[in-house]
Amino acid sequence: MSHSKPDPARRNEHSRRAILAAAISLISELGYDRVSIEAIAKRAGVGKQTIYRWWPSKGAVALEALGESLATVTDFPDSGDIVEDLRTQMKGVTQLLGSTDVGRVYQGLLAAAQCDPALSRAHLEQIIEPATVAGHARIARAQDRGELRADADPQEIIDLLYGAIYYRLLLHTRPLAPEQIDAALDIAFSGLR
Amino acid sequence: MSHSKPDPARRNEHSRRAILAAAISLISELGYDRVSIEAIAKRAGVGKQTIYRWWPSKGAVALEALGESLATVTDFPDSGDIVEDLRTQMKGVTQLLGSTDVGRVYQGLLAAAQCDPALSRAHLEQIIEPATVAGHARIARAQDRGELRADADPQEIIDLLYGAIYYRLLLHTRPLAPEQIDAALDIAFSGLR
Amino acid sequence: MSHSKPDPARRNEHSRRAILAAAISLISELGYDRVSIEAIAKRAGVGKQTIYRWWPSKGAVALEALGESLATVTDFPDSGDIVEDLRTQMKGVTQLLGSTDVGRVYQGLLAAAQCDPALSRAHLEQIIEPATVAGHARIARAQDRGELRADADPQEIIDLLYGAIYYRLLLHTRPLAPEQIDAALDIAFSGLR
Amino acid sequence: MSHSKPDPARRNEHSRRAILAAAISLISELGYDRVSIEAIAKRAGVGKQTIYRWWPSKGAVALEALGESLATVTDFPDSGDIVEDLRTQMKGVTQLLGSTDVGRVYQGLLAAAQCDPALSRAHLEQIIEPATVAGHARIARAQDRGELRADADPQEIIDLLYGAIYYRLLLHTRPLAPEQIDAALDIAFSGLR
DNA sequence: CTATAAACGAGACGGTACGTCGCGTCTTGTC
DNA sequence: GACAAGACGCGACGTACCGTCTCGTTTATAG
Numbered sequence: 014m015s016h017s018k019p020d021p022a023r024r025n026e027h028s029r030r031a032i033l034a035a036a037i038s039l040i041s042e043l044g045y046d047r048v049s050i051e052a053i054a055k056r057a058g059v060g061k062q063t064i065y066r067w068w069p070s071k072g073a074v075a076l077e078a079l080g081e082s083l084a085t086v087t088d089f090p091d092s093g094d095i096v097e098d099l100r101t102q103m104k105g106v107t108q109l110l111g112s113t114d115v116g117r118v119y120q121g122l123l124a125a126a127q128c129d130p131a132l133s134r135a136h137l138e139q140i141i142e143p144a145t146v147a148g149h150a151r152i153a154r155a156q157d158r159g160e161l162r163a164d165a166d167p168q169e170i171i172d173l174l175y176g177a178i179y180y181r182l183l184l185h186t187r188p189l190a191p192e193q194i195d196a197a198l199d200i201a202f203s204g205l206r
Numbered sequence: 207m208s209h210s211k212p213d214p215a216r217r218n219e220h221s222r223r224a225i226l227a228a229a230i231s232l233i234s235e236l237g238y239d240r241v242s243i244e245a246i247a248k249r250a251g252v253g254k255q256t257i258y259r260w261w262p263s264k265g266a267v268a269l270e271a272l273g274e275s276l277a278t279v280t281d282f283p284d285s286g287d288i289v290e291d292l293r294t295q296m297k298g299v300t301q302l303l304g305s306t307d308v309g310r311v312y313q314g315l316l317a318a319a320q321c322d323p324a325l326s327r328a329h330l331e332q333i334i335e336p337a338t339v340a341g342h343a344r345i346a347r348a349q350d351r352g353e354l355r356a357d358a359d360p361q362e363i364i365d366l367l368y369g370a371i372y373y374r375l376l377l378h379t380r381p382l383a384p385e386q387i388d389a390a391l392d393i394a395f396s397g398l399r
Numbered sequence: 400m401s402h403s404k405p406d407p408a409r410r411n412e413h414s415r416r417a418i419l420a421a422a423i424s425l426i427s428e429l430g431y432d433r434v435s436i437e438a439i440a441k442r443a444g445v446g447k448q449t450i451y452r453w454w455p456s457k458g459a460v461a462l463e464a465l466g467e468s469l470a471t472v473t474d475f476p477d478s479g480d481i482v483e484d485l486r487t488q489m490k491g492v493t494q495l496l497g498s499t500d501v502g503r504v505y506q507g508l509l510a511a512a513q514c515d516p517a518l519s520r521a522h523l524e525q526i527i528e529p530a531t532v533a534g535h536a537r538i539a540r541a542q543d544r545g546e547l548r549a550d551a552d553p554q555e556i557i558d559l560l561y562g563a564i565y566y567r568l569l570l571h572t573r574p575l576a577p578e579q580i581d582a583a584l585d586i587a588f589s590g591l592r
Numbered sequence: 593m594s595h596s597k598p599d600p601a602r603r604n605e606h607s608r609r610a611i612l613a614a615a616i617s618l619i620s621e622l623g624y625d626r627v628s629i630e631a632i633a634k635r636a637g638v639g640k641q642t643i644y645r646w647w648p649s650k651g652a653v654a655l656e657a658l659g660e661s662l663a664t665v666t667d668f669p670d671s672g673d674i675v676e677d678l679r680t681q682m683k684g685v686t687q688l689l690g691s692t693d694v695g696r697v698y699q700g701l702l703a704a705a706q707c708d709p710a711l712s713r714a715h716l717e718q719i720i721e722p723a724t725v726a727g728h729a730r731i732a733r734a735q736d737r738g739e740l741r742a743d744a745d746p747q748e749i750i751d752l753l754y755g756a757i758y759y760r761l762l763l764h765t766r767p768l769a770p771e772q773i774d775a776a777l778d779i780a781f782s783g784l785r
Numbered sequence: 786c787t788a789t790a791a792a793c794g795a796g797a798c799g800g801t802a803c804g805t806c807g808c809g810t811c812t813t814g815t816c
Numbered sequence: 817g818a819c820a821a822g823a824c825g826c827g828a829c830g831t832a833c834c835g836t837c838t839c840g841t842t843t844a845t846a847g
Contacts, residue, residue: 023818046321049807060820065809123376124317128239133378141379165396169389172379176369176390183316183376185326186334186365196362197369203358204397216797216839242828253799258830409791409844432707435833446794451835509762510703514625519764527765551782555775558765562755562776569702569762571712572720572751582748583755589744590783602813602823628802639825644804 019066031057032064033078040075041114045121050074072125072132075118076139082115086144095155096202102148103174103198104191110182111189123183145171162204173201212259224250225257226271233268234307238314243267265318265325268311269332275308279337288348289395295341296367296391297384303375304382316376338364355397366394405452417443418450419464426461427500431507436460458511458518461504462525468501472530481541482588488534489560489584490577496568497575509569531557548590559587598645610636611643612657619654620693624700629653651704651711654697655718661694665723674734675781681727682753682777683770689761690768702762724750741783752780 035057039048050071054061068074086106090098110116126133145168152167161170177197181189228250232241243264247254261267279299283291303309319326338361345360354363370390374382421443425434436457440447454460472492476484496502512519531554538553547556563583567575614636618627629650633640647653665685669677689695705712724747731746740749756776760768 019818025818028819044321050809051807054820058820060818060822061809062811062821063819066818120320124320126378127313127317127376128237137377137379141377145379162396165393166389169393172373173366173370173390173393176371176373177366178369179377180365180369180372183320184330184334184372185319186330186338196359197366200358200362200366200397201394202397203355204393204395212797213795216795218798218838221798243830244828247799251799253797253801254830255800255832256798259797406791411792411843414793430707436835437833440794444794446792446796447835448795448837449793452792506706510706512764513699513703513762514623523763523765527763531765548782551779552775555779558759559752559756559776559779562757562759563752564755565759565763566751566755569706570716570720570758571705572716572724582745583752586744586748586752586783587780588783589741590779590781598823599821602821604812604824607824629804630802633825637825639823639827640804641806641826642824645823 024067025063028057028059028063029067032059032074035059036071036074036078037114037118040118040121044117045075045124070125070129070132072122072129073135075122075125076132076135079115079118079122080139082109083119083140085109086140087147089147089151091151091154095152095160098151099148099174099202100195100198103178103194106175107178107189107191107194110178111191116182116189120182145175148174170201174198177201217260218256221250221252221256222260225252225267228252229264229267229271230307230311233311233314237310238268238317263318263322263325265315265322266328268315268318269325269328272308272311272315273332275302276312276333278302279333280340282340282344284344284347288345288353291344292341292367292395293388293391296371296387299368300371300382300384300387303371304384309375309382313375316372338368341367363394367391370394410453411449414443414445414449415453418445418460421445422457422460422464423500423504426504426507430503431461431510456511456515456518458508458515459521461508461511462518462521465501465504465508466525468495469505469526471495472526473533475533475537477537477540481538481546484537485534485560485588486581486584489564489580492561493564493575493577493580496564497577502568502575506568531561534560556587560584563587603646604642607636607638607642608646611638611653614638615650615653615657616693616697619697619700623696624654624703649704649708649711651701651708652714654701654704655711655714658694658697658701659718661688662698662719664688665719666726668726668730670730670733674731674739677730678727678753678781679774679777682757682773685754686757686768686770686773689757690770695761695768699761702758724754727753749780753777756780 032053035053036048039052039056048071050064051061053059053071053074054064064074068077086102086109088105089102092098110119122132122136126136148171149167152161152170155161156163156165156167178189178194181187181193187193225246228246229241232245232249241264243254243257246264246267247257257267261270279302281298282295285291303312315325315329319329341364342360345354345363348354349356349358349360367390371382371387374380374386380386418439421439422434425438425442434457436447436450439445439457439460440450450460454463472495474491475488478484496505508518508522512522534557535553538547538556541547542549542551542553564575564580567573567579573579611632614632615627618631618635627650629640629643632650632653633643643653647656665688667684668681671677689698701711701715705715727750728746731740731749734740735742735744735746757768757773760766760772766772
């Protein structure tokens with residue numbers, strides 16, 4: 014029987030790492046869509062088939078390559094002061110996405126996801142959902158303690174905060190920097206306490 | 207001297223319209239990046255060169271094709287009630303971008319702009335700036351009248367509102383519909399009066 | 400009524416000369432098939448239509464451009480010594496076709512004529528026939544005088560002599576130079592007296 | 593290092609044959625320069641790149657496609673009668689080049705070689721040289737035996753005979769048929785014994 | 786001595802083919 | 817059986833020219 018799924022147990026970890034590293038470095042250097050799968054394979058010293066065997070698309074490689082970097086997004090601290098904690102968290106995200114390496118790759122990934130539902134779903138499940146679930150929990154806790162008005166949907170608050178960041182990341186109206194994001198948070202928080 | 211600019215006076219208006227119409231219909235049908243410039247030319251009954259002569263990229267065609275549809279975004283009503291007016295305006299934008307035709311084309315355009323600075327700049331100048339300038343003016347007027355707190359930067363308010371819309375448009379966490387956007391506006395406005 | 404023939408009386412002689420000169424110089428510089436009609440028009444400072452109005456193809460322009468240069472081919476001298484006269488004539492042809500300008504253009508013209516029956520016919524009528532008719536006459540006269548065997552078809556003799564020249568011109572086995580052609584003539588003539 | 597040569601061991605023989613067959617049939621049907629590499633690829637059921645990978649030009653494909661057909665040209669018989677043998681050989685060549693398939697392709701090839709030195713060289717090495725070397729040897733042998741005058745350069749004799757054939761093939765003054773070529777041979781031979 | 790129609794320069798147009806790039810699949814050894 | 821290497825069928829790229837078609841602008845007779 015041909016076309017059966019490959020056996021993950023026999024997978025070459027060295028090749029996997031080389032592919033992810035090549036993807037990150039090439040995209041940082043050239044920009045997401047000037048990088049081809051052929052180029053990633055060549056720089057990684059890998060056959061094309063090895064990429065196609067384990068990932069469905071360039072976007073999926075980028076998503077996995079970003080994985081570890083973006084894991085930080087999920088850490089919502091709890092110091093007792095919800096506003097300060099969200100501010101800290103959002104600043105971290107902003108700093109990360111504003112950096113050349115991660116930011117450029119992530120922009121390209123989001124662009125690719127616009128026309129690739131599978132990639133969009135994977136992105137939501139692996140990046141967005143963990144972060145929003147954690148944020149949602151942190152906010153709900155704050156509402157229970159009476160730090161925030163209880164009649165605001167925590168999900169909406171999270172979306173609003175991330176909206177401010179992604180708007181700057183993807184629209185390029187102004188640079189994506191922690192200082193920039195501060196004013197937006199002020200407004201968003203002004204009516205919530 | 208070679209490669210001089212073509213003469214716009216000699217331009218064939220019929221071809222121009224056919225190209226923009228073909229671009230819109232093809233992108234709606236197939237999705238932005240399954241549409242090639244060749245396909246647009248073929249459907250428009252036009253030579254490829256006629257597209258390359260007047261536009262630098264597929265994204266530029268899409269931008270011009272969207273032009274008229276998105277002009278509405280600039281209309282900020284002034285009924286005296288700033289919250290109601292912004293709500294009306296944002297609902298209009300949401301409805302427009304949530305529609306199949308315009309929304310799909312616009313998503314693709316924004317995706318393409320991620321890796322095309324010239325296209326990004328054109329998008330900002332032709333779509334974003336006119337709308338934010340108008341919104342900025344409307345909000346500043348409301349602050350003068352005392353409808354809104356005067357210490358909030360109007361630009362930040364605008365960005366926050368649009369951020370909520372673009373977040374849904376590009377992240378696909380939830381459908382982009384007027385009802386959806388309402389809750390976000392509630393929160394954004396809750397502290398501004 | 401459209402599409403009527405243009406009026407030769409109103410033709411711009413200056414443009415005609417500029418086109419022929421541009422064709423010759425461009426073909427000499429770049430080689431026949433790296434020259435486009437657009438390039439000829441540009442160098443001649445002429446609209447493309449002016450070329451298409453008066454010539455059916457690039458080959459036809461080349462043929463007319465060669466016209467005067469190749470007129471010499473028709474001059475068969477008559478000194479009384481047929482062998483010496485043919486030798487003189489063939490040397491002249493060889494020298495002409497071996498020169499960079501005329502030779503290169505003529506090679507290209509013959510190449511183009513391989514797939515263009517109209518051009519081939521025009522070439523035969525304007526270049527080949529006048530020359531062979533003159534040669535035929537000169538040989539027939541020699542046969543009448545008893546200089547040459549009378550049982551050889553004059554046309555065949557002419558074709559054989561020109562064959563030796565064209566073989567070198569088009570096959571490039573050896574350079575086309577008067578010295579080269581001499582030995583061939585020796586053999587061709589050896590049995591004719 | 594990019595652009596390295598492809599590995600001939602990996603070459604797909606089936607595709608190679610399909611390409612050569614498609615080239616021959618298309619050129620016979622439409623004429624050499626109405627056939628594009630795209631059309632050859634399409635008829636052969638092959639990607640364009642597969643042609644460009646193994647041949648530098650359409651002419652090179654035609655040359656290889658002709659290869660086997662023209663191999664016969666190299667067979668110079670040796671019956672003891674040099675004139676009869678050359679006559680036989682030249683008739684064979686004439687018949688071959690006068691046929692629709694081979695003749696049309698070969699005319700186009702020679703035309704293309706006029707402006708393509710690499711193709712011209714390949715043609716000389718693969719077609720002309722083997723044939724003239726063989727003919728040269730056959731004639732030299734005849735001279736040794738005293739069948740032909742020893743003071744005539746065998747190469748010149750060969751060129752003269754082939755000149756008569758190529759003149760008719762490429763100039764189209766008269767059809768290229770065995771009967772036609774006979775008279776030319778008579779003259780060429782008349783003084784050689 | 787106009788005026789008017791043709792030829793002209795310029796170049797936009799609908800097309801065809803170019804030669805290249807990258808896709809995702811398939812094949813051929815190697816480890 | 818996963819792997820490096822890369823040939824393959826395919827589709828699109830952006831460019832060069834094709835031959836046709838307007839555009840004003842000369843220009844050279846015919847009224």
